[in-house]
Amino acid sequence: MLVLRSVVFNVLFYLNIVAHVIGGLPTFLMGHRAVLEVAKSWGRTSNFLLRVICGITIEFRGLEKIPPGALIVASKHQSIWETFTLVTLLDQPTYILKRELTWIPFFGWYLIRAGMIAVNRGARGSALTSMSEGARKALAAGRQIIIFPEGTRRAPGAEPAYKYGVVHLYTATATPCVPVALNSGLFWPRRKFLRYPGTIRIEVLDPIPPGLDKEAFAARLKRDIETATARLVAEGEKELAASR
Numbered sequence: 001m002l003v004l005r006s007v008v009f010n011v012l013f014y015l016n017i018v019a020h021v022i023g024g025l026p027t028f029l030m031g032h033r034a035v036l037e038v039a040k041s042w043g044r045t046s047n048f049l050l051r052v053i054c055g056i057t058i059e060f061r062g063l064e065k066i067p068p069g070a071l072i073v074a075s076k077h078q079s080i081w082e083t084f085t086l087v088t089l090l091d092q093p094t095y096i097l098k099r100e101l102t103w104i105p106f107f108g109w110y111l112i113r114a115g116m117i118a119v120n121r122g123a124r125g126s127a128l129t130s131m132s133e134g135a136r137k138a139l140a141a142g143r144q145i146i147i148f149p150e151g152t153r154r155a156p157g158a159e160p161a162y163k164y165g166v167v168h169l170y171t172a173t174a175t176p177c178v179p180v181a182l183n184s185g186l187f188w189p190r191r192k193f194l195r196y197p198g199t200i201r202i203e204v205l206d207p208i209p210p211g212l213d214k215e216a217f218a219a220r221l222k223r224d225i226e227t228a229t230a231r232l233v234a235e236g237e238k239e240l241a242a243s244r
Contacts, residue, residue, distance in 0.1 A: 078185030
C-alpha cells in the first residue's frame with residue numbers, strides 16, 4: 001500500500017506541476033505577484049495531495065513569529081517539500097537559488113519572472129556580490145528572501161554543514177533573519193520516491209535581529225535551527241515507530 005500510494009502521489013504531483021505551468025502562462029503578462037500566486041497554489045495543492053493520498057499531514061508552529069515586510073528566512077533543508085511549502089507562508093517570497101535552475105524550460109522562466117535571485121556558484125567571490133545586489137533590490141521592495149544555509153538537502157540526523165552565504169547576506173543587508181526548523185526528510189526522504197504517512201512539522205523560530213557580528217550570528221543561527229530540528233525529528237521518529 002505504501003508503494004502504491006507513493007507512486008500515485010508522484011504521478012499526480014508532477015501532473016500538478018504541469019497543470020500549474022500551463023494554467024499560469026497568462027501571469028507572464030502580469031507582475032511577479034501573479035506568478036507567486038501560481039506557486040502558492042502549486043504548494044497548497046501539493047500538500048492536499050500529500051494528505052489525501054499519502055496520509056501526511058502538516059503541522060505549522062510559530063507562524064505568528066513571522067514579522068511583516070522585508071526579512072531573511074533561513075530554513076533547514078531536508079526535502080523538496082519545503083521548497084514549495086515555504087512559499088505559501090510568506091507574502092512576497094524570493095529564493096536564493098543556483099543559476100542552473102533558471103535554464104529549465106518553462107519552470108526556469110517562471111523563476112525568472114517571479115524575481116528569484118539566481119547565483120552562479122562557480123563564480124565564488126563574485127557570486128556573493130551578485131547575491132547581495134539581488135537581495136538588496138528584493139528587500140527594498142519588501143520581499144522575503146528564503147535561503148537554505150546548508151546549500152543543499154541533508155538527511156535528518158546528518159552532520160550540519162552551514163555555509164557562509166547566509167552570514168554574508170545577514171551582515172551585508174542588516175536585515176532580521178527568521179530561522180526555520182523542520183522534519184520533512186522523515187516523511188519525504190531525499191532521492192527516494194516513497195512518502196511515509198505521518199506529520200511533517202515545521203516551526204518558525206524567534207527572529208534574529210540585525211546587528212550581530214558574523215560569528216555571533218552564525219553560532220546562534222546554527223544552534224537555534226539544529227536544536228529545534230533535533231526536537232522535531234525526535235517527535236517524527238517516535239510517530240513513525242508507533243505506526244509500525
